[in-house]
Amino acid sequence: xxxxxxxxxxxxxxxxxxxxxxxxxxxxxxxxxxxxxxxxxxxxxxxxxxxxxxxxxxxxxxxxxxxxxxxxxxxxxxxxxxxxxxxxxxxxxxxxxxxxxxxxxxxxxxxxxxxxxxxxxxxxxxxxxxxxxxxxxxxxxxxxxxxxxxxxxxxxxxxxxxxxxxxxxxxxxxxxxxxxxxxxxxxxxxxxxxxxxxxxxxxxxxxxxxxxxxxxxxxxxxxxxxxxxxxxxxxxxxxxxxxxxxxxxxxxxxxxxxxxxxxxxxxxxxx
Numbered sequence: 001x002x003x004x005x006x007x008x009x010x011x012x013x014x015x016x017x018x019x020x021x022x023x024x025x026x027x028x029x030x031x032x033x034x035x036x037x038x039x040x041x042x043x044x045x046x047x048x049x050x051x052x053x054x055x056x057x058x059x060x061x062x063x064x065x066x067x068x069x070x071x072x073x074x075x076x077x078x079x080x081x082x083x084x085x086x087x088x089x090x091x092x093x094x095x096x097x098x099x100x101x102x103x104x105x106x107x108x109x110x111x112x113x114x115x116x117x118x119x120x121x122x123x124x125x126x127x128x129x130x131x132x133x134x135x136x137x138x139x140x141x142x143x144x145x146x147x148x149x150x151x152x153x154x155x156x157x158x159x160x161x162x163x164x165x166x167x168x169x170x171x172x173x174x175x176x177x178x179x180x181x182x183x184x185x186x187x188x189x190x191x192x193x194x195x196x197x198x199x200x201x202x203x204x205x206x207x208x209x210x211x212x213x214x215x216x217x218x219x220x221x222x223x224x225x226x227x228x229x230x231x232x233x234x235x236x237x238x239x240x241x242x243x244x245x246x247x248x249x250x251x252x253x254x255x256x257x258x259x260x261x262x263x264x265x266x267x268x269x270x271x
Contacts (some may be wrong), residue, residue: 005064009041016072033075036060037067088126095120096130100138111138162255163219171248172219175258179232183208214240216256 009017017034020026026034032053039049040060049060066074096116104111113124113131120127131137149155166172185208190201214237215226227243229236248254 005040005061005068007037007040007064007067009037013072014038014041017075020072020076030076033063036063037075040064088122088130092120092122093130093133096122096127097134097136100131100136110141159257162257166220167253167255170253170255172255173244173257174217174219175215175256177212177214177232177237179210179212181211181213183211212236216240216244219257 017038020034021031021038032055035053036049036055036059039052044052046057046060049055050057053060063075070077099116099119100111104115106115108115113127116122116127117124162172163174184205186202187204187206188202190199191197193199209230211228211230212232213226213228215224217224225244225247227240229239244254
């Protein structure tokens, strides 16, 4: 034991330290602190204590001094340490939040960590920490649309009801169209798939114009009826509806859910 350190244990302190070292629920840091003091009281040298507890020399000395100054309670209490970095002043954090809630002055869709750090004179990590604390994520967007239709709620319940609980003895179709689909083909035939080699295709392609897809999903069965047509007009849409009518059994009530279909262009009259 080094010079100036002398540990003598009373019966009460020894019993308390032995209980801490033997208890299964004791934190490991409390166990090896108690063992350091017990072994020091028995006159064990510093090197032997280090080997038995797996601690460094300065650690052994620290807890010997702590016990001499504060007793057993000092071994069970960790001293508070000052933060490694001073906290960000409230006015700086408020400035970051204020700017984040406004569009950036430069040509950008949203604030980035680097742009905000440059604007307020803080580190990027500090800006990110402020955003996290205040629950801000300027890079994320959530789309919304408010309807001006006074009957919106009534229509919403009707449409959702068709999806959730389709009427009995009825056909519910969700209809939509996709126009301007490019019909592309590779310039040369690819090699087929075989063992040890995936299928191949050329890097370039040739165009075969565009097509329009009209499709209807049977909400109850999952069956899809689709037709490709060269143009996207009301005439093609009516032809698709006629196709659906021919494929639906007689006697069925049909509910069609769709957005604005292709409209008939206004007639042009001469002077």
